Amino acid sequence: xxxxxxxxxxxxxxxxxxxxxxxxxxxxxxxxxxxxxxxxxxxxxxxxxxxxxxxxxxxxxxxxxxxxxxxxxxxxxxxxxxxxxxxxxxxxxxxxxxxxxxxxxxxxxxxxxxxxxxxxxxxxxxxxxxxxxxxxxxxxxxxxxxxxxxxxxxxxxxxxxxxxxxxxxxxxxxxxxxxxxxxxxxxxxxxxxxxxxxxxxxxxxxxxxxxxxxxxxxxxxxxxxxxxxxxxxxxxxxxxxxxxxxxxxxxxxxxxxxxxxxxxxxxxxxxxxxxxxxxxxxxxxxxxxxxxxxxxxxxxxxxxxxxxxxxxxxxxxxxxxxxxxxxxxxxxxxxxxxxxxxxxxxxxxxxxxxxxxxxxxxxxxxxxxxxxxxxxxxxxxxxxxxxxxxxxxxxxxxxxxxxxxxxxxxxxxxxxxxxxxxxxxxxxxxxxxxxxxxxxxxxxxxxxxxxxxxxxxxxxxxxxxxxxxxxxxxxxxxxx
Amino acid sequence: xxxxxxxxxxxxxxxxxxxxxxxxxxxxxxxxxxxxxxxxxxxxxxxxxxxxxxxxxxxxxxxxxxxxxxxxxxxxxxxxxxxxxxxxxxxxxxxxxxxxxxxxxxxxxxxxxxxxxxxxxxxxxxxxxxxxxxxxxxxxxxxxxxxxxxxxxxxxxxxxxxxxxxxxxxxxxxxxxxxxxxxxxxxxxxxxxxxxxxxxxxxxxxxxxxxxxxxxxxxxxxxxxxxxxxxxxxxxxxxxxxxxxxxxxxxxxxxxxxxxxxxxxxxxxxxxxxxxxxxxxxxxxxxxxxxxxxxxxxxxxxxxxxxxxxxxxxxxxxxxxxxxxxxxxxxxxxxxxxxxxxxxxxxxxxxxxxxxxxxxxxxxxxxxxxxxxxxxxxxxxxxxxxxxxxxxxxxxxxxxxxxxxxxxxxxxxxxxxxxxxxxxxxxxxxxxxxxxxxxxxxxxxxxxxxxxxxxxxxxxxxxxxxxxxxxxxxxxxxxxxxxxxxxxxxxxxxxxxxxxxxxxxxxxxxx
Numbered sequence: 001x002x003x004x005x006x007x008x009x010x011x012x013x014x015x016x017x018x019x020x021x022x023x024x025x026x027x028x029x030x031x032x033x034x035x036x037x038x039x040x041x042x043x044x045x046x047x048x049x050x051x052x053x054x055x056x057x058x059x060x061x062x063x064x065x066x067x068x069x070x071x072x073x074x075x076x077x078x079x080x081x082x083x084x085x086x087x088x089x090x091x092x093x094x095x096x097x098x099x100x101x102x103x104x105x106x107x108x109x110x111x112x113x114x115x116x117x118x119x120x121x122x123x124x125x126x127x128x129x130x131x132x133x134x135x136x137x138x139x140x141x142x143x144x145x146x147x148x149x150x151x152x153x154x155x156x157x158x159x160x161x162x163x164x165x166x167x168x169x170x171x172x173x174x175x176x177x178x179x180x181x182x183x184x185x186x187x188x189x190x191x192x193x194x195x196x197x198x199x200x201x202x203x204x205x206x207x208x209x210x211x212x213x214x215x216x217x218x219x220x221x222x223x224x225x226x227x228x229x230x231x232x233x234x235x236x237x238x239x240x241x242x243x244x245x246x247x248x249x250x251x252x253x254x255x256x257x258x259x260x261x262x263x264x265x266x267x268x269x270x271x272x273x274x275x276x277x278x279x280x281x282x283x284x285x286x287x288x289x290x291x292x293x294x295x296x297x298x299x300x301x302x303x304x305x306x307x308x309x310x311x312x313x314x315x316x317x318x319x320x321x322x323x324x325x326x327x328x329x330x331x332x333x334x335x336x337x338x339x340x341x342x343x344x345x346x347x348x349x350x351x352x353x354x355x356x357x358x359x360x361x362x363x364x365x366x367x368x369x370x371x372x373x374x375x376x377x378x379x380x381x382x383x384x385x386x387x388x389x390x391x392x393x394x395x396x397x398x399x400x401x402x403x404x405x406x407x408x409x410x411x412x413x414x415x416x417x418x419x420x421x422x423x424x425x426x427x428x429x430x431x432x433x434x435x436x437x438x439x440x441x442x443x444x445x446x447x448x449x450x451x452x453x454x455x456x457x458x459x460x461x462x463x464x465x466x467x468x469x470x471x472x473x474x475x476x477x478x479x480x
Numbered sequence: 481x482x483x484x485x486x487x488x489x490x491x492x493x494x495x496x497x498x499x500x501x502x503x504x505x506x507x508x509x510x511x512x513x514x515x516x517x518x519x520x521x522x523x524x525x526x527x528x529x530x531x532x533x534x535x536x537x538x539x540x541x542x543x544x545x546x547x548x549x550x551x552x553x554x555x556x557x558x559x560x561x562x563x564x565x566x567x568x569x570x571x572x573x574x575x576x577x578x579x580x581x582x583x584x585x586x587x588x589x590x591x592x593x594x595x596x597x598x599x600x601x602x603x604x605x606x607x608x609x610x611x612x613x614x615x616x617x618x619x620x621x622x623x624x625x626x627x628x629x630x631x632x633x634x635x636x637x638x639x640x641x642x643x644x645x646x647x648x649x650x651x652x653x654x655x656x657x658x659x660x661x662x663x664x665x666x667x668x669x670x671x672x673x674x675x676x677x678x679x680x681x682x683x684x685x686x687x688x689x690x691x692x693x694x695x696x697x698x699x700x701x702x703x704x705x706x707x708x709x710x711x712x713x714x715x716x717x718x719x720x721x722x723x724x725x726x727x728x729x730x731x732x733x734x735x736x737x738x739x740x741x742x743x744x745x746x747x748x749x750x751x752x753x754x755x756x757x758x759x760x761x762x763x764x765x766x767x768x769x770x771x772x773x774x775x776x777x778x779x780x781x782x783x784x785x786x787x788x789x790x791x792x793x794x795x796x797x798x799x800x801x802x803x804x805x806x807x808x809x810x811x812x813x814x815x816x817x818x819x820x821x822x823x824x825x826x827x828x829x830x831x832x833x834x835x836x837x838x839x840x841x842x843x844x845x846x847x848x849x850x851x852x853x854x855x856x857x858x859x860x861x862x863x864x865x866x867x868x869x870x871x872x873x874x875x876x877x878x879x880x881x882x883x884x885x886x887x888x889x890x891x892x893x894x895x896x897x898x899x900x901x902x903x904x905x906x907x908x909x910x911x912x913x914x915x916x917x918x919x920x921x922x923x924x925x926x927x928x929x930x931x932x933x934x935x936x937x938x939x940x941x942x943x944x945x946x947x948x949x950x951x952x953x954x955x956x957x958x959x960x961x962x963x964x965x966x967x968x969x970x971x972x973x974x975x976x977x978x979x980x981x982x983x984x985x986x987x988x989x990x991x
Contacts, residue, residue, distance in 0.1 A: 413656035
């Protein structure tokens with residue numbers, strides 16, 4: 001295997017992230033407790049540098065390390081998404097960590113490592129690389145989920161996530177090895193070429209396809225592999241929940257689509273019905289169960305399950321419109337969900353946990369701006385114009401109708417109407433009930449900045465989505 | 481035709497939005513009220529040139545503005561007016577200052593948010609009536625939900641939360657299907673969302689059937705047609721006066737407008753197929769609404785049910801496919817906006833004083849509040865369609881139009897007019913005449929501001945009642961053109977009959 005500077009350049013952003021994470025661990029030892037928030041800014045700096053690198057490489061289309069690592073606009077798009085999510089998460093974490101008395105610098109290091117894992121995933125040109133990236137991501141997340149060590153819920157979340165996550169990884173790995181046994185390669189493009197001409201009646205092939213669906217289905221929290229989500233989301237520190245609900249999900253979807261379009265595209269007729277069933281079940285269970293949740297983190301967990309169902313429609317549809325709608329959906333979802341969690345984090349102050357929907361009672365009277373921001377995110381998640389959430393749903397349904405699956409779109413929109421009910425509930429308690437006492441919000445310039453950025457983005461791209469659409473369109477996956 | 485280089489339509493649509501943004505920066509409550517009034521009056525003044533410069537001899541969309549919005553999917557920011565839109569735009573701009581005035585004192589908590597919501601509503605409603613791009617239409621159509629939800633839910637009566645959520649979910653479920661149908665039209669109509677372009681295309685009867693079904697649900701909920709009307713009494717009863725007025729005067733018109741703008745010209749065959757069903761539902765709504773109104777002891781509920789009945793006339797007029805019917809329906813939409821809006825204002829005026837909406841709590845208002853009673857009588861007479869008032873002209877035209885093609889339905893519908901006379905006169909008798917109810921004897925008559933809210937409407941009632949020609953002139957060419965579009969194919973409904981339906985449903989599930 002030849003080695004060149006080109007190869008190192010290609011993975012420079014990932015190296016920056018990893019080096020940054022290591023440096024953070026070192027700084028953590030020497031920095032005094034009360035200055036730990038400086039580590040957060042350092043982590044954001046690392047993310048910005050890496051993001052600049054990825055941005056520079058966005059137009060490069062090449063594969064390095066014998067096709068293990070692919071650079072293309074598609075991966076660059078998801079990298080930007082993940083950087084964005086990582087930076088917003090750290091901004092939202094800083095005050096929260098102080099309130100929760102988590103003075104561990106490793107927190108930011110693990111966010112960086114998880115980010116690096118996702119970089120590897122979305123750039124992977126080989127099933128093995130996908131697995132490596134996924135594990136780097138997952139292990140970081142298992143740790144992050146348990147960061148509130150003194151709280152049993154957090155420890156439970158971490159343990160549950162670890163056990164079920166390893167289980168699903170093992171299933172995924174089994175699927176990968178079956179594929180290798182059949183095709184003799186783990187390279188995504190080579191697999192695609194093999195199945196394009198090879199005979200498809202191998203029973204092992206369908207088993208491996210099923211295992212891949214299980215593995216990815218777990219990572220994106222699609223029904224029936226979603227059982228871990230509410231517990232893990234509820235127990236994890238809120239910024240970690242916010243992060244988990246968007247970034248790993250987006251990266252997993254990116255890989256999901258790449259594998260199924262690039263390698264298993266020839267088997268579309270076989271996996272399409274499976275994914276349709278999953279998508280419908282996911283939308284139904286997610287939306288219906290979310291209605292009865294009183295804990296806002298659990299509600300948002302079920303809502304994120306439901307959103308995975310809409311995103312699955314993008315994979316099912318495929319083609320340029322399907323790919324575009326999936327990418328657009330994940331980008332917009334990331335921003336609006338991080339924003340919504342941002343407001344939840346604001347409410348964590350002093351004795352107030354801010355995790356029950358009832359905690360939002362009367363917020364519009366005491367903190368009109370926070371309430372207005374939450375209102376915008378709730379309507380955006382429900383897909384009501386003029387917010388970006390509408391744009392996201394619009395293109396997903398457009399893809400479904402174009403593919404002749406208008407009935408799937410109809411199911412989607414009807415369940416969207418159901419979802420409005422639980423999003424409205426938050427708006428309702430904020431605006432239509434009287435506050436019981438004074439709220440004192442955990443705001444800081446960092447959280448304010450993060451919330452302003454997300455709100456402005458959601459409104460701007462809701463009214464004028466053209467720049468975002470053009471950007472997405474330029475990055476769609478060119479599947480064979 | 482107006483000078484198309486000046487974006488007058490956009491100006492009218494977005495003036496209230498600008499007003500709402502200015503409001504957010506204000507702190508003083510009085511300043512908030514005056515700014516809101518100023519914004520609505522500005523929109524009203526800006527809309528006057530639309531009326532004076534409108535070319536009444538052309539059916540084309542006028543004052544058109546087009547800009548690329550999302551070029552990837554040929555989505556444009558396109559607005560413009562024909563006669564049908566023009567009347568509804570003027571209705572909206574005319575009523576908005578009145579809505580602000582009527583909540584001047586009756587809204588005391590969170591005035592800023594309230595006024596901002598009303599202004600946002602105005603922009604969204606105007607946008608619906610002028611949008612020439614389907615996506616733009618949909619954005620305005622849905623955006624309206626947010627402020628209305630807040631208006632009912634924050635400033636409404638005791639059961640407001642239930643009513644607000646019911647309103648929101650009903651309308652949302654209907655309009656989301658509209659979204660799917662709209663996307664289907666995009667692909668069937670040659671990858672465009674332009675409403676004029678989509679109108680000029682032939683669609684297969686089967687396709688029309690499904691799209692019509694989706695449109696029907698969305699618009700029928702808004703109108704509201706029987707049996708999709710159950711959200712309306714709840715919403716009206718709980719909403720503050722301003723909310724009720726907006727809801728009755730303009731919001732319900734969005735449903736009728738949807739049928740005129742989309743169903744008839746784009747889906748003529750499906751419209752013809754559904755005509756019997758819609759006519760039956762309309763007549764049921766007319767009679768059922770009137771009966772329900774008869775039985776109410778709550779003033780607001782009475783007017784809400786009378787709304788259901790009156791909107792039945794609108795739907796009847798639309799689906800008889802005659803010039804008189806459609807012009808009557810359009811006129812009736814405007815009339816209903818004026819009359820029912822005014823009646824809700826009347827209820828609000830006494831509610832502010834007595835905090836009761838029960839008819840039993842009133843009586844003899846003609847003695848204690850003579851000006852008020854006069855107003856109430858005027859609007860009640862208009863509501864029951866007395867000759868000389870606006871509703872008479874509208875209902876007369878609708879019945880005339882219906883008589884040409886569907887005499888049975890016309891006869892059945894006229895029952896509704898008789899019932900309207902009964903419930904309205906009975907209501908007036910119990911509220912305004914008879915013994916003075918001691919509980920309400922000491923309240924003052926209307927002040928100048930309150931008079932200013934209802935007087936313009938009273939003028940409109942008589943003006944349209946005596947001399948409706950200016951309104952009909954605006955409509956005439958547009959309605960003729962609309963009928964031409966529906967006649968093109970509605971003669972041969974052979975491609976689509978109810979007997980084919982079963983086969984189509986089977987085919988859809990087999991594929």
